Amino acid sequence: MARSTKANRAEIAIVGGGLAGASLALALGQAGRDVAFIAPPAPRDQRTSALMLPTARFLQSLGLFEDAREIATPLERIRLIDATKRLIRAPETLFDARSAGLEAFSYNFGNADLLERLNGAIAKLSNIKVVAEKAVGFSQVDGDWTVTLSSGESVGAALLVGADGKKSPVRQALGITVRNHDFAQSALVCDLELGRDLGPESVEFHYPNGPFTLVPAGGSTANLVWVDKADALRHAAALPEAELMAEMKRKSLNLYGDIALRSRVFVFPLSTLSANTAGRNGGVLVGEAAHAFPPIGAQGLNLGLRDVEDLVEAIKASPRIDTADQAMALSEAFARKRAGDIDRTTRFVDTLFRSLLSDLLPQQMVRAGGIWALKLIPPLRKKAFEVGMGAGR
Numbered sequence: 001m002a003r004s005t006k007a008n009r010a011e012i013a014i015v016g017g018g019l020a021g022a023s024l025a026l027a028l029g030q031a032g033r034d035v036a037f038i039a040p041p042a043p044r045d046q047r048t049s050a051l052m053l054p055t056a057r058f059l060q061s062l063g064l065f066e067d068a069r070e071i072a073t074p075l076e077r078i079r080l081i082d083a084t085k086r087l088i089r090a091p092e093t094l095f096d097a098r099s100a101g102l103e104a105f106s107y108n109f110g111n112a113d114l115l116e117r118l119n120g121a122i123a124k125l126s127n128i129k130v131v132a133e134k135a136v137g138f139s140q141v142d143g144d145w146t147v148t149l150s151s152g153e154s155v156g157a158a159l160l161v162g163a164d165g166k167k168s169p170v171r172q173a174l175g176i177t178v179r180n181h182d183f184a185q186s187a188l189v190c191d192l193e194l195g196r197d198l199g200p201e202s203v204e205f206h207y208p209n210g211p212f213t214l215v216p217a218g219g220s221t222a223n224l225v226w227v228d229k230a231d232a233l234r235h236a237a238a239l240p241e242a243e244l245m246a247e248m249k250r251k252s253l254n255l256y257g258d259i260a261l262r263s264r265v266f267v268f269p270l271s272t273l274s275a276n277t278a279g280r281n282g283g284v285l286v287g288e289a290a291h292a293f294p295p296i297g298a299q300g301l302n303l304g305l306r307d308v309e310d311l312v313e314a315i316k317a318s319p320r321i322d323t324a325d326q327a328m329a330l331s332e333a334f335a336r337k338r339a340g341d342i343d344r345t346t347r348f349v350d351t352l353f354r355s356l357l358s359d360l361l362p363q364q365m366v367r368a369g370g371i372w373a374l375k376l377i378p379p380l381r382k383k384a385f386e387v388g389m390g391a392g393r
């Protein structure tokens, strides 16, 4: 085992340079903390993320932009169209942010653009040591963590943070178990040029195997998130481009004219993952290392960045984390603090996803009835918005 020396010891080691890890590194760096940020080069993240107002405000507080509209597209309306042939169909519904007293429901950010801004800001802070290597081993001696790197070098820290995604090696090192469920669905993601602008409106066409969602990305560009059976999407992704575009025109009920492809097509398998705790034994998990779910209701990164905010607050409560006892107490307090929000959001997405896919008549009635109720009863609509926007943590 490679032992860390004083020279390569930090107060906090963050493993993983996705959006959760980079946001955490920047926030802690700005708070003057001593951080090792272990972030090997990763493929460009083609996805976009609809981030709710509180999340956008958190990113703004890191100085990444003055106004979210500089780099993201506002999502002011959400239109739901039931494109199923079910017996009981939901009404076409338009939710308008203004009816909930909001300027927008969320802002649609390009993941790669956001990460570039985060890394640019991190590079200016001398108290963040960026290590562009993979972590390949973890050990704990007298409560102090040592992370072994792919070069054979090592980094030591009192507090270990796993921001290392769904397969999280840190989670395994901490002995944290997960509940997993793989869906038969995948998500096909790409950028499209539409024949007619969406405006600031996200449109969800609901089909029996999942929604086909067009998210505004500025002008006549839209980001597509198409959820369907994995086989159907593999087949679609392999179609000649003209055939695929014709299929997309059909799926969007010809409402947006001719459609052109503006990026590569990616297919992501969908699953839910829920860690049994977000922290123990001097280590904590943020982002998809702790929880992952299908991209329904745009919750994943919003929840991940709420982990980051709570962790930053917990760390800032002590001037420096030096001892194993401090790290242990912090990891347990963080786990307790995050449990409610993670559980509530996971159940919200799970219920939403299953109700969208259900072929059962009672479920269809509940869903259609639920959407009518949301449409007609303002207090209920307000409550649904609040849960979707992560209020009440």
Ligand SMILES: Cc1cc2nc3c(=O)[nH]c(=O)nc-3n(C[C@H](O)[C@H](O)[C@H](O)COP(=O)(O)OP(=O)(O)OC[C@H]3O[C@@H](n4cnc5c(N)ncnc54)[C@H](O)[C@@H]3O)c2cc1C
Pocket (backbone or CB within 6 Å): 015, 016, 017, 018, 019, 020, 021, 038, 039, 040, 041, 042, 047, 048, 049, 050, 051, 133, 134, 135, 136, 163, 164, 165, 166, 168, 169, 187, 189, 225, 268, 286, 287, 288, 289, 295, 298, 299, 300, 301, 302, 303, 304
């Ligand atoms: C199709 C799709 C659409 C989505 N849309 C939305 C949306 O609209 N809104 C929303 O809130 N969320 C959305 N999400 C979810 C969101 O994309 C994820 O929650 C978020 O990107 C996860 O970020 P992360 O940093 O936790 O994990 P990741 O992005 O997976 O980052 C983990 C990082 O850890 C690194 N790593 C792994 N192992 C090691 C190791 N051993 N050593 C060092 N580093 C390591 C990896 O290289 C990677 O860079 C969507 C997801 C999908 C699939």
